[in-house]
Amino acid sequence: MAFKIGLLGLGTVGAGTAEILLNPELRHPLVQEIEIGKVGVRSLDKPRPVDLPADLLTTDLEAIVTDPNIDIVVEVIGGLEPARSLILKAIAHGKHVVTANKAVIARYSDEIFDAASTAGVYVMIEAAVAGGIPVIQPLKQSLSVNRIHRVMGIVNGTTNYILTRMAREGADFDAVLADAQRLGYAEADPTADVDGLDAADKIAILASLAFGGRIKLPEVYCEGIRSISAADIAYADRLGFVIKLLATALREPSAPDDATDHLQVRVHPTLLPKSHPLASVNDVYNAILFEGDPVGQVMLFGRGAGSGPTASAVVSDIQNIVAILKATGSRSPHSTADLHLLLACIHQHYCTISPMDEVVSRFYARFLTRDMPGVIGRLGTCFGDHDVSLESVVQIGFQDDLAEIVVVTHDVREGNFRKALAEIRGFEGVAEIPSVLRVL
Amino acid sequence: MAFKIGLLGLGTVGAGTAEILLNPELRHPLVQEIEIGKVGVRSLDKPRPVDLPADLLTTDLEAIVTDPNIDIVVEVIGGLEPARSLILKAIAHGKHVVTANKAVIARYSDEIFDAASTAGVYVMIEAAVAGGIPVIQPLKQSLSVNRIHRVMGIVNGTTNYILTRMAREGADFDAVLADAQRLGYAEADPTADVDGLDAADKIAILASLAFGGRIKLPEVYCEGIRSISAADIAYADRLGFVIKLLATALREPSAPDDATDHLQVRVHPTLLPKSHPLASVNDVYNAILFEGDPVGQVMLFGRGAGSGPTASAVVSDIQNIVAILKATGSRSPHSTADLHLLLACIHQHYCTISPMDEVVSRFYARFLTRDMPGVIGRLGTCFGDHDVSLESVVQIGFQDDLAEIVVVTHDVREGNFRKALAEIRGFEGVAEIPSVLRVL
Structure with missing residues (x-):
């Protein structure tokens, strides 16, 4: 019996996904066991770039994620809601989930993967980052x-x-x-x-x-x-x-x-x-x-984007789920312990992110200064006072009446650099600091 | 119970593989379930870059591939024989196989994958192409x-x-x-x-x-x-x-x-x-x-090569096998029908390769000619007679007494180009054709 997909959304990525699944040229035996069961759309009347039987389409997305005939829910509607709620409800009903929704995953991965782990289902996100690139x-x-x-x-x-x-x-x-x-x-x-x-x-x-x-x-x-x-x-x-x-x-x-x-x-x-x-x-x-x-x-x-590349990632995730369900001989939810550890998400603690002030990097900054004698010297002294070591200071030209000076630093603590910049902004001779960029 | 690896070879890649498996910093739960069961080497006395208990080492490689305690055989000895025979024997004894051996796979993939399919085991080859690049x-x-x-x-x-x-x-x-x-x-x-x-x-x-x-x-x-x-x-x-x-x-x-x-x-x-x-x-x-x-x-x-990158690919293959064996709850050979279709090799027919004469591409060729009037004209005419359309013909200089002429063609049938070249080689004014290269 074929594995049934509930497709939420038939926009660019949804239509691309349906096209791959319906393409007779793709002969991978797994694709032949995948069937589009239901497609949730906002309006039934809109013209679609892909030819689907009318009775597959519904505007009732809740009914798809709770439908006992659906094995895998594919969420490609985007946005935070109702995407997040639909994903959670699908998981609660024992569906595996494939999503291209980076916004939802970046914000709610904790609750989504906790729920998936409890329910023993897979949540696959290849399409959420960098479209068709396998990453x-x-x-x-x-x-x-x-x-x-x-x-x-x-x-x-x-x-x-x-x-x-x-x-x-x-x-x-x-x-x-x-x-x-x-x-x-x-x-x-x-x-x-x-x-x-x-x-x-x-x-x-x-x-x-x-x-x-x-x-x-x-x-x-x-x-x-x-x-x-x-x-x-x-x-x-x-x-x-x-x-x-x-x-x-x-x-x-x-x-x-x-x-x-x-x-x-x-x-x-x-x-x-x-x-x-x-x-x-x-x-x-x-x-x-x-x-x-x-x-x-x-x-x-x-x-990294576009219908085809993103749909390629979505379908590869569907295939991955179908392959493991076939290999384990069970399409119902697994016990948590039996999930495939290279497909499931297994970490639960939070990483500690360093505050930017403590980050060490090189900087490029451009200054517009009144061409007073000594302004380069005052910049250099001020940076030095804050432990900001300079690689180069170059006056590269004039803009209106102002001298344009570009500074490139060595590796410096961002907090120190910011303090020096704040002081420099107060210098009488400094008219503007139009750009501050990091250098690799 | 841990999954036992039989490692054939402890050279660059073998030692790199052992290092990853023994590295306590790698905390992926799967690695913790993998154990090096036996290591086959040519000589027991050679100093090794990696610290392994002496009783793991043996010079009897046949004993490893038939050992009932070994789940996965990792072949990193290279060369055609005994690598090929050991791989086939391991498969016949129900072992899954990971190999970095491109020479064996490129020549004997048919018998190896047929045997694997019959035995219901996986043969994984990530390390055989492009080292650490996931491909x-x-x-x-x-x-x-x-x-x-x-x-x-x-x-x-x-x-x-x-x-x-x-x-x-x-x-x-x-x-x-x-x-x-x-x-x-x-x-x-x-x-x-x-x-x-x-x-x-x-x-x-x-x-x-x-x-x-x-x-x-x-x-x-x-x-x-x-x-x-x-x-x-x-x-x-x-x-x-x-x-x-x-x-x-x-x-x-x-x-x-x-x-x-x-x-x-x-x-x-x-x-x-x-x-x-x-x-x-x-x-x-x-x-x-x-x-x-x-x-x-x-x-x-x-x-694409080197101990670390290649070993990374080898261990990822081992992990992949262990993950699927754990998910299916069985470490013994699968029935062919139950193999995970994205890990197993599923095609059996042979591709038809077009003969090079029929391949269409652009060419770059360099000629050394006696600087006779009309030699460029004769080249052009001869190429034209053979349906070889030229993008550019440039005399780029002299080498000793000879004029150096570089020809770049449009897309041409290789057979036609070769026939023209053969004729041109016979021209009195043409001393040598030092290079013929294809252009993308």
Whole structure:
């Protein structure tokens, strides 16, 4: 008897998922045992890009997640509610769940995975991070034997597209954003993308899997790309860097060996050396770089969004569940002890996230100063007073009547750097500090 | 009761595997249930980089693969025999097998997977291709819902290291090879690497998984990098290309939709546009690019060899087997029907490989000609007579008394190009054709 899918949502990803499941060219024997049982939609009248029998469609999503004939609920409606409640209700009714919902997983993974563990069902989330790039299962399986030190990724296609075009065209943020919206690469309300919130959801999920502990989303530091100017991109280029919105999670290098959960988790624009593997990831492409022992560097690259890539991830999760249900010969909920440990989520404690003030990194800062004698000297002295050691201080030109000075630091404690900046902002000769960016 | 590993070989990869299994920092609950039961070595007296109780070591490898206490045999001795026989005997005795042996798998996968299927055991090969990069399991799982069009990879670290240094230093092959041997990046007998045989083994394995059919290794076209000169790398650079040893498997674009098994599978140096994702993969790094529907492009990058990365892949395979054995509650052989379909090998037919003469690609060729009037015209006419359309013909300089001419073609049938070349070789004005390379 076929495994029955209850599909919640028939938008871009839902339609892509249905297309794969209905595609006769895909001959993997597992796909042939999967059947779309019900499809929950908001309106029955809307035209659909995929041909489904009318009697599969319903607007009653609750009825799907409680339907005894449904084995696996696939949630692709997005948003926090009713997605979260439907997922929880599906779990409570013994359904396995596949979801592409990074927002829900980043915020409610604790209650969702606790419920799944109690109910003995799988909750699969490959599609929630980086679309079609296999990253969640490789983290759970191939990389799980490693001690991961750092996860670093370009995980938001919209901002990468904007930054790539800014770099290629020498254009400023607002102009490229407007064009990206016109072309459909950015949403009408671009907040979640350009302010880094979407990337924060994703790095929270990746960090949780890479470091084996739960992450509280509000503790993830998040800074977007609105303040990046064409000038910064040009100066970065001259210094040998590209600017990317990086999502980073790393184990504090200073943490003792047994403190596996002292982490930095943060999203912010970063100056990356041009030779870095992530520096050449352009346009809407995503890539995630893992560094661990003993595997070294591993990078996974591909399309991070879109109907096809995301649906590919959704269906691979469905297949994974069906394969394990077939192998164990039981489609009803498992006892917790019998769950497949490379598919189930097994950690329950929370990681400790270091406050940003304690994070050590390099900085790039651009100052506009009245061209007074001694202003570079006063900057240098003030940074020195706060233990901020400088790699270079360069006056790169003039803007109106103001001298433009770019400072690059060595590794410094963020708190010290911020204190020095606050003092410098009060200097008579300093008109403005238009940009402060981190350097890898 | 712990799952017992019989480790065949305690060289680089074997020692790395033992190190991971004995590392107390790796807390994945699955690793704690894995125990090294026996270790087969050639000599008991050799000093080892890893500390193992002396009574685990034995020189009787046959006794390991028949030992009723061993659940999983890990073969990391390499070479064809006795590796192949030991693997088959282990399977016959109901052991699951993990192997890093690309040479055995590329040649004997048919008998090995047939035997495994009959015995109801798993044979896992993540470590056989591209070391620590998760590629076999992502192919079986995440990407298996896609229709793959092309797999293209840099899968041999030694040749990539040599080509990278040749490009950086403007050096010739022999000098860099000698230095690579001195530094341990190339073996004393470099044949398997520099002649492309190792890459051929790997692309045969990848093609088999990507296209769901068996590949006969002798049908894989294979050309190494010995003929690449500093001059070719420099000319390629001027034309906007880098030269990489590429392993490629693709579905014939002209094949009808139901001919899933009309493939090209080949290894040869290739001129890659500098903007191509694989072009910036340098040094000993490997990367594999998949193109498929609906996922689009996916690239997996990392260290393709070495103790740590390869051992990471071996242990992840062991974990995968233990996870499924625990989930199914049985460590004895499964019935074939109950094998987990995303771990087991399920295809049995053979793919049809197109002969190279029929392959269509672009070519780069360098000619040394006596500077006679009309030689370019005669080249052009001869290529035209054989339906070889040229993109550019450039005289790039002189070498001794000879004019050096570089020709780049459009897409042409290889057979036609070869016939034209044979004719041109007979031209009075043509002294030599030092290089003929394919262009992507």
